[in-house]
Amino acid sequence: xxxxxxxxxxxxxxxxxxxxxxxxxxxxxxxxxxxxxxxxxxxxxxxxxxxxxxxxxxxxxxxxxxxxxxxxxxxxxxxxxxxxxxxxxxxxxxxxxxxxxxxxxxxxxxxxxxxxxxxxxxxxxxxxxxxxxxxxxxxxxxxxxxxxxxxxxxxxxxxxxxxxxxxxxxxxxxxxxxxxxxxxxxxxxxxxxxxxxxxxxxxxxxxxxxxxxxxxxxxxxxxxxxxxxxxxxxxxxxxxxxxxxxxxxxxxxxxxxxxxxxxxxxxxxxxxxxxxxxxxxxxxxxxxxxxxxxxxxxxxxxxxxxxxxxxxxxxxxxxxxxxxxxxxxxxxxxxxxxxxxxxxxxxxxxxxxxxxxxxxxxxxxxxxxxxxxxxxxxxxxxxxxxxxxxxxxxxxxxxxxxxxxxxxxxxxxxxxxxxxxxxxxxxxxxxxxxxx
Numbered sequence: 468x469x470x471x472x473x474x475x476x477x478x479x480x481x482x483x484x485x486x487x488x489x490x491x492x493x494x495x496x497x498x499x500x501x502x503x504x505x506x507x508x509x510x511x512x513x514x515x516x517x518x519x520x521x522x523x524x525x526x527x528x529x530x531x532x533x534x535x536x537x538x539x540x541x542x543x544x545x546x547x548x549x550x551x552x553x554x555x556x557x558x559x560x561x562x563x564x565x566x567x568x569x570x571x572x573x574x575x576x577x578x579x580x581x582x583x584x585x586x587x588x589x590x591x592x593x594x595x596x597x598x599x600x601x602x603x604x605x606x607x608x609x610x611x612x613x614x615x616x617x618x619x620x621x622x623x624x625x626x627x628x629x630x631x632x633x634x635x636x637x638x639x640x641x642x643x644x645x646x647x648x649x650x651x652x653x654x655x656x657x658x659x660x661x662x663x664x665x666x667x668x669x670x671x672x673x674x675x676x677x678x679x680x681x682x683x684x685x686x687x688x689x690x691x692x693x694x695x696x697x698x699x700x701x702x703x704x705x706x707x708x709x710x711x712x713x714x715x716x717x718x719x720x721x722x723x724x725x726x727x728x729x730x731x732x733x734x735x736x737x738x739x740x741x742x743x744x745x746x747x748x749x750x751x752x753x754x755x756x757x758x759x760x761x762x763x764x765x766x767x768x769x770x771x772x773x774x775x776x777x778x779x780x781x782x783x784x785x786x787x788x789x790x791x792x793x794x795x796x797x798x799x800x801x802x803x804x805x806x807x808x809x810x811x812x813x814x815x816x817x818x819x820x821x822x823x824x825x826x827x828x829x830x831x832x833x834x835x836x837x838x839x840x841x842x843x844x845x846x847x848x849x850x851x852x853x854x855x856x857x858x859x860x861x862x863x864x865x866x867x868x869x870x871x872x873x874x875x876x877x878x879x880x881x882x883x884x885x886x887x888x889x890x891x892x893x894x895x896x897x898x899x900x901x902x903x
Contacts, residue, residue: 520879522549577632653689657720833875
C-alpha cells in the first residue's frame with residue numbers, strides 16, 4: 468500500500484471571496500455565512516468563474532519577524548484570500564531570503580504554533596509541544612484578530628502523524644515495523660492514543676480559532692525515508708523494500724486487524740521473509756524477488772488484506788475527524804492528497820500539485836487530477852505551486868502557470884511558501900492573480 472500523504476514533502480468549498488468571520492479568540496463562537504458552491508468545470512471549456520482559492524503557505528515566524536499587519540496587508544494587496552498558516556509543523560533547515568532577522572533557520576521540530584486547550588487531550592497521553600515563539604505570543608490568535616480587516620480566510624496547515632518529537636517521547640505509539648523497530652518520525656494511526664491525539668488536535672484548531680478550514684498533511688502512514696541527519700542505507704533498499712521496512716505491525720494495529728478477521732501473522736511472515744532475502748543477498752536479490760507491492764500481494768493474499776485494512780484505518784480516521792472533531796463548527800476539512808472516493812463524502816477539498824513544472828505540464832497535471840473527480844462532487848480543488856528553485860523563471864511564466872491551472876479546472880493556486888520564496892518571485896503573484 469503506497470503512502471498517500473503529501474509531503475511535498477510530498478500539499479477547500481467553492482465560493483466567492485468574502486471576508487472571514489469576525490475574529491475571535493479561544494472559547495468564542497464562530498459564525499460564517501454560507502458560501503455558494505458551483506459545479507465542477509467541464510474540461511472541454513475553459514472556466515469562466517473566478518478562482519475561489521488564492522492561497523499562500525506560511526509560518527508563524529513570518530508574522531513575528533515581519534509583523535502581522537505588514538504581512539497580511541501585503542497578502543491582501545496581492546489579491547490573496549487564504550493564509551495557509553502552519554498550526555503545527557515537523558522540522559526543517561531553511562534559507563529565508565527576505566527575513567529581517569536571519570537568512571538560515573532551523574525550526575524547533577514537531578511543535579505547535581498555538582497554545583493548546585489541554586482539556587481536549589484527556590483521551591491520550593500526548594498533546595502538542597508548544598513552540599517557543601508561541602509561548603511569547605499566540606500567533607494564530609494574532610492572525611485571527613486581523614482576518615476581517617484584511618479580508619483573509621485562515622486555514623490551518625496541520626501536520627499530523629509526522630512528529631519526531633512525540634515519537635521519541637512515546638515510542639509505543641509509533642509505527643513499529645516487522646522487527647519491532649520504532650519509526651520515530653511516524654506516529655501509528657493504528658494506535659488509539661495516536662488517533663485520539665490527532666482528533667483532539669483538529670478539534671482544538673477548529674473550535675478555538677476562526678478557521679475557514681483545516682488542511683491535513685501526514686494523517687496517514689509515513690514512509691521510511693525522512694531526511695534525518697546522516698540518514699543512510701548501504702544495502703540499497705528498493706522502494707518496495709523501504710515500504711515493507713516501514714509497514715506498521717504495532718500491537719494495536721495488528722490486534723485490530725485480527726479482530727477484523729485478517730491474519731496479520733501471515734502478513735508479517737511475508738514481509739519479514741522478503742526483507743531478509745534482500746538483506747542476505749544485497750547487493751543482489753534472489754531470483755523471483757518482487758519489485759512492486761502489487762507483485763508481492765498477488766502471491767500473498769494475507770498481505771493484500773492487511774494492506775487494505777491499514778488503508779481503512781487511514782480512511783476511518785478522516786471520517787472520525789469530520790464527524791467528531793469538526794462537529795458543530797463551520798470549519799472545512801481539506802486534504803493534501805488527490806481525490807479519494809472512499810473519503811469524498813466527508814471532505815471539502817482535495818488537491819493536486821505542480822512543483823517545478825512549466826505551464827504546459829501544469830495544465831496536464833491539473834487535467835489528469837480533475838478527470839478523477841466525479842462531476843457531482845462539490846468542493847475545492849486547489850493546485851499547489853512552488854515559488855523557487857528556478858521555476859517559475861519569470862513573472863510572465865507564473866502568469867501562464869496560473870492560467871493553465873485555471874484552464875485545467877482547479878479552483879485556484881496555493882503558493883509555496885512565504886518564508887522561503889525569493890522576494891522578487893513573491894511579487895509576481897499580484898500580476899499572476901490579476902482578473903482570475
